[in-house]
Amino acid sequence: MYFDAGGGHRSAANALSAVIEQQKRPWNIRLINLQEILDPLDIFRKYTGIRMQDVYNLLLKKGWTLGSPQMTVLMHGLIRLYHPSQVRLLKKFWEGGKPDLLVSLIPNFNRALRESLPDRRMVTILTDLADYPPHFWMERQDQFFICGTEKAVEQAQAMGHPPERVFRTSGMILRPKFYDPTEVDRGVERAKLGLKPDLPTGLVLFGGEGSATMLEIARSVNADAQFIFICGKNAKLAERLRKLTTSYPKCVEGFTSEIPYYMRLSDFFIGKPGPGSISEALAMGLPVMVEQNAWTLPQERFNADWVRDKQVGVVLHSFRDVNHGLKTLLDPLNFSGFRNNATALQNRAVFEIPEILNGLLDAV
Numbered sequence: 001m002y003f004d005a006g007g008g009h010r011s012a013a014n015a016l017s018a019v020i021e022q023q024k025r026p027w028n029i030r031l032i033n034l035q036e037i038l039d040p041l042d043i044f045r046k047y048t049g050i051r052m053q054d055v056y057n058l059l060l061k062k063g064w065t066l067g068s069p070q071m072t073v074l075m076h077g078l079i080r081l082y083h084p085s086q087v088r089l090l091k092k093f094w095e096g097g098k099p100d101l102l103v104s105l106i107p108n109f110n111r112a113l114r115e116s117l118p119d120r121r122m123v124t125i126l127t128d129l130a131d132y133p134p135h136f137w138m139e140r141q142d143q144f145f146i147c148g149t150e151k152a153v154e155q156a157q158a159m160g161h162p163p164e165r166v167f168r169t170s171g172m173i174l175r176p177k178f179y180d181p182t183e184v185d186r187g188v189e190r191a192k193l194g195l196k197p198d199l200p201t202g203l204v205l206f207g208g209e210g211s212a213t214m215l216e217i218a219r220s221v222n223a224d225a226q227f228i229f230i231c232g233k234n235a236k237l238a239e240r241l242r243k244l245t246t247s248y249p250k251c252v253e254g255f256t257s258e259i260p261y262y263m264r265l266s267d268f269f270i271g272k273p274g275p276g277s278i279s280e281a282l283a284m285g286l287p288v289m290v291e292q293n294a295w296t297l298p299q300e301r302f303n304a305d306w307v308r309d310k311q312v313g314v315v316l317h318s319f320r321d322v323n324h325g326l327k328t329l330l331d332p333l334n335f336s337g338f339r340n341n342a343t344a345l346q347n348r349a350v351f352e353i354p355e356i357l358n359g360l361l362d363a364v
Contacts, residue, residue, distance in 0.1 A: 001013075001032050001034050001102070001103065001104045001106055002032070002033060003034045009106055009127055011175065012125070012127045012276075013031055015173050015176060016105075016125075016354070017029050018175070019351060019353075019354060020357075023354055034106055037093050038109075040089065041086060068297050068298055072298060072299075079108055079109065083111065083112055086116075087115045090113065090116030091116050091117075094117055098117065098119075098120060099120060100121070100361060101120065101360055101361055102117055102120055102121070102122040103122075103123055103125065107136045108135070110124050110141075110143070111139045114139065114141045121144070121364060123143065123146060123356075123360060124137060124143060124144070124145050124146070125173070126145065126148060126152050127173065127275060127276070128300070128303075129149045129151065129152065129275050129302055129303050130149060130152045130303075130306075131152060131155045131156075132298050136299060138155060138156055138161075140160060143165070144165045144166070144167070144360060147166060147167065147168055148168075148169050148172045148173075148349055151302065151306075153166050167356050169352045169356075170347050170348050170349055171279055172276060172349060173349050174276075174283055174347065174350055175260075176350065177260050178260050178284065179283075180260070182260075182264065186264070189265050190265055193265070194249060194251055195226050195228075195251055195265075199226045199249065200224070200267050201265060201266045202225055202226070202227045202266060202267065202269070202270050202326075203227075203262055203268070204217060204227055204228065204229045204230070204271065205229075205270075205277055206272050207232060207272065207274060207277065208232040209234055210230075210232045210233070210234030211237075211272065212237065213291075214231065215237065215241060216320070217319050217322050218244055218250070219244065220320065220322050220323065221323065221326070223248075223323055223326040223327070223330070225326065226249040227249075227250050228250070228251045228262050229252045230253050230254075230259065230262060231253065231255075232254070233254070233255050234254075238252050238254045259280060260284065263286060264284065266286055267286065268286050268287045268288070268289065268329060268330070268335075269286045269287070269288045269289065270288075270319075271290065272291065272296075272300070273291070273292060273296060273315075274300060275300070275303055278303055279347060281342075282312055282345055283345075283347050285342050285343050286339075287312060287314075287329060288307060288312060288313035288314075288342075289313055289314045289316065289329055290303070290304050290307060290313065290314075291315070291317070291318060291319050292305075292315050293317050310341060311337060311341050312338055312341045313329065
């Protein structure tokens with residue numbers, strides 16, 4: 001089960017499904033978008049014509065995230081109000097065929113999923129580094145959890161879930177493409193993009209919807225570096241960045257599935273503290289620079305703390321301090337330490353999870 005509120009849930013579901021297929025597991029995998037099942041209850045769609053997940057994505061695109069903790073409380077109130085109807089729609093959906101194992105890659109709706117299918121095993125795979133309680137990823141109910149950090153494991157056990165029902169992986173789910181042993185001539189490939197072969201190169205990425213913050217960063221940077229800006233589906237942002245005159249070389253890309261390619265050409269990463277982007281960058285050995293303040297989504301605030309704790313990059317209060325951050329990040333001694341720490345993480349979660357699922361299926 002996944003949805004499209006943010007790109008990480010669908011991406012994780014597709015990546016996991018791809019690895020299961022590569023491993024030739026004898027399973028029938030069904031990828032189900034929960035939003036489509038619950039569309040009849042979507043009050044945002046009813047009154048505005050826009051799905052709830054698309055409202056969320058618009059907020060990210062515009063940067064309208066101040067007050068997001070309060071919005072989360074309001075959202076949870078609406079979910080509780082419509083909970084009986086959600087369970088009813090899900091039970092009707094399962095009449096078409098019940099799975100042996102229900103795998104949730106979504107927050108907020110796990111109570112409804114559990115109650116809709118009480119006679120089957122259920123596991124929730126967190127696509128965040130930690131839970132944002134209450135009622136976000138974890139509920140007090142009969143199920144299993146797969147967690148990518150020790151913090152998430154501690155949260156599950158503190159809620160009363162026994163250790164044998166809480167599994168720890170080495171990180172977040174990443175697409176198999178991030179593990180391809182591809183070698184590139186960075187100098188040649190950078191030159192193809194209009195970049196200098198030997199200048200430190202930063203990848204600036206704020207999710208699939210882009211962010212106006214990228215334009216602010218592009219205008220503010222005053223460092224001996226060059227940048228690749230990935231704007232996602234935000235064509236207007238990409239056009240503005242292309243027209244922007246800068247003192248440094250830059251490459252501006254729109255929506256692309258070739259993030260691993262651009263990361264191989266980069267030395268460091270700048271973006272929001274999303275679990276997917278951070279994990280992708282670190283898997284490619286890139287130190288990260290992220291922001292943590294009142295505009296940061298509440299479920300992503302721990303991620304910035306985690307970056308500090310693991311010493312894999314720099315956390316700024318505001319990207320207005322991007323030049324100070326770059327000075328700290330690119331200091332040779334700091335950069336070497338950040339890069340070594342990133343390389344040492346060795347995230348193999350997407351290959352570890354199928355074996356965990358196999359154990360759960362064997363016990364059915």
